[in-house]
Amino acid sequence: MKRKGLLALVALVVGGVGIAHATDYSNWYIAPRVGAVFPDSNRKTQESPLLGLGVGYWVNPNFAVDFEATHNNADFKDNSPRPGKQWESMGLDVAGRWMFSDWSGWRPYVMGGIGMLKHAAVSAGTPAPGTGGIGAGYTHGWGPMVTAGVGIQKALTDRVAFRGEVAYRYDRDTQSARFAGLEDHKQYGDALASIGLVISMGQPAPAPAAAPAPAPAPTCDQLDDDKDGVNNCDDKCPNTPAGTIVGPDGCPQKVVIDLRGVNFKFDRPKKGETDVSKVLKEPTEESMAILDQAVDTLKRYPQVRVEVDGYTDDKGKEDYNQALSERRAKIVYDYLVAHGIDASRLDGPKGFGESNPIDTNSTEEGRARNRRVELKVLDQGAPQQ
Incomplete structure (x- = not known):
C-alpha cells in the first residue's frame, strides 16, 4: 500500500507539471510533499511516512490557500491489540498559509487548516473482534480534523520553491477506533513533519515594471523663469515684467x-x-x-x-x-x-x-x-x- 501510494503521488506530480505548462494562471500552484507522522501514543501505532499533494492559490503576495489530500499507513506497535497489522489514514483539508517578509531568501510562515480524516484497517484477513470472519463487523468513517503549524519557504527558481513544515494534527474518531480495540480513546493529536515543493502553474507573473528614472533637473540654460526669451544663465536682469523688450543680457532695452x-x-x-x-x-x-x-x-x-x-x-x-x-x-x-x-x-x-x-x-x-x-x-x- 505504501509503494502504490507513492507511485500515485509521483504520477500526480508529473501530471501537475504538465498542467503547469498548459495553463495561464500563475497564481495557482501544486504542492507535493513527503514526511513523517509521529502519532499520538493512544493510537498504539508506529511512526509512518506521510504523503501529501495540494493545489494552492496565492490570494495576495503574503497569503496562500491550499486544498490538500494526505495519506499515511502505520503499523501497530508490537504490544498493540493487533500486532503486525496496518492502519491507514486519509485526510482532506483546506489550509491557509501566511508568509512573512523575505529573510535572506527564506520566507517563514504560519499555517492553519480544517478538514476531515478517515481511518481504516486495510490489511487483508484482519477480522473484526470476536467474529472470526475476515472483515466481518468492520466499521469506519470520516471525523473532523484541524491542523496548525509553522514552516519556511524558499524560491529555487522563478517557478519552483522549497517548503518545509512542522504541524500538529488533531482529529476525533468515533467509528474506526473501536475496531482496533481503542474504544476508550476518540480524540488524537499527531505531530507531522514534511518537506516538499511549490510548483507554479503557467508562466510566472511578470515582474512589476521598473519605475522610470526621474528626469534630470533642468540646467539654467534650459530655463527662462521670466519668459523674456533669455535663459537664466545669461539673464542679468531676472524677473523682468512680462512683455518688456530686453537685450541679449535680459535687461530692458x-x-x-x-x-x-x-x-x-x-x-x-x-x-x-x-x-x-x-x-x-x-x-x-x-x-x-x-x-x-x-x-x-x-x-x-x-x-x-x-x-x-x-x-x-x-x-x-x-x-x-x-x-x-x-x-x-x-x-x-x-x-x-x-x-x-x-x-x-x-x-x-x-x-x-x-x-x-x-x-x-x-x-x-x-x-x-x-x-x-x-x-x-x-x-x-x-x-x-
Whole structure:
C-alpha cells in the first residue's frame, strides 16, 4: 500500500507539471510533499511516512490557500491489540498559509487548516473482534480534523520553491477506533513533519515594471523663469515684467527705429503723391531698404507704439514747409500701414516744418539730411525695470 501510494503521488506530480505548462494562471500552484507522522501514543501505532499533494492559490503576495489530500499507513506497535497489522489514514483539508517578509531568501510562515480524516484497517484477513470472519463487523468513517503549524519557504527558481513544515494534527474518531480495540480513546493529536515543493502553474507573473528614472533637473540654460526669451544663465536682469523688450543680457532695452538715410527730394511729395519710392532722394533702393527694416522692427516688437514726424529744410515759406512736412509724414505713415502695421500703433502723422533741424541748412548736404521723417518711440509695452 505504501509503494502504490507513492507511485500515485509521483504520477500526480508529473501530471501537475504538465498542467503547469498548459495553463495561464500563475497564481495557482501544486504542492507535493513527503514526511513523517509521529502519532499520538493512544493510537498504539508506529511512526509512518506521510504523503501529501495540494493545489494552492496565492490570494495576495503574503497569503496562500491550499486544498490538500494526505495519506499515511502505520503499523501497530508490537504490544498493540493487533500486532503486525496496518492502519491507514486519509485526510482532506483546506489550509491557509501566511508568509512573512523575505529573510535572506527564506520566507517563514504560519499555517492553519480544517478538514476531515478517515481511518481504516486495510490489511487483508484482519477480522473484526470476536467474529472470526475476515472483515466481518468492520466499521469506519470520516471525523473532523484541524491542523496548525509553522514552516519556511524558499524560491529555487522563478517557478519552483522549497517548503518545509512542522504541524500538529488533531482529529476525533468515533467509528474506526473501536475496531482496533481503542474504544476508550476518540480524540488524537499527531505531530507531522514534511518537506516538499511549490510548483507554479503557467508562466510566472511578470515582474512589476521598473519605475522610470526621474528626469534630470533642468540646467539654467534650459530655463527662462521670466519668459523674456533669455535663459537664466545669461539673464542679468531676472524677473523682468512680462512683455518688456530686453537685450541679449535680459535687461530692458529701449527700441530705437532710425530712419536716417531716408531723405526726400527737394519739395517732394507734391499734393496727391502717394508712392513713397518716387519722392525719396536717390539712391532710392537704400532708402526703401531702411523703411522695410523699420517695418520688420515694428512687427518684431508688437507692443511698441511710435509717432510719425515729418520735417523740411528752411528753404521756402514757413507755412508751405509745415504742409510739406505733414505730407512727408503722411506718405511714410501710409507705407507702414500698407505693410501690416496697425494704425492703432502709430501716432500722427505730424509735421514740424523746418523746426528741429539735425544738420546745417547752409549746405546742400545739410539741407538734404533735414528733409526727413522720424519714428519716435512712445510706448514699449510693459514698464522698464
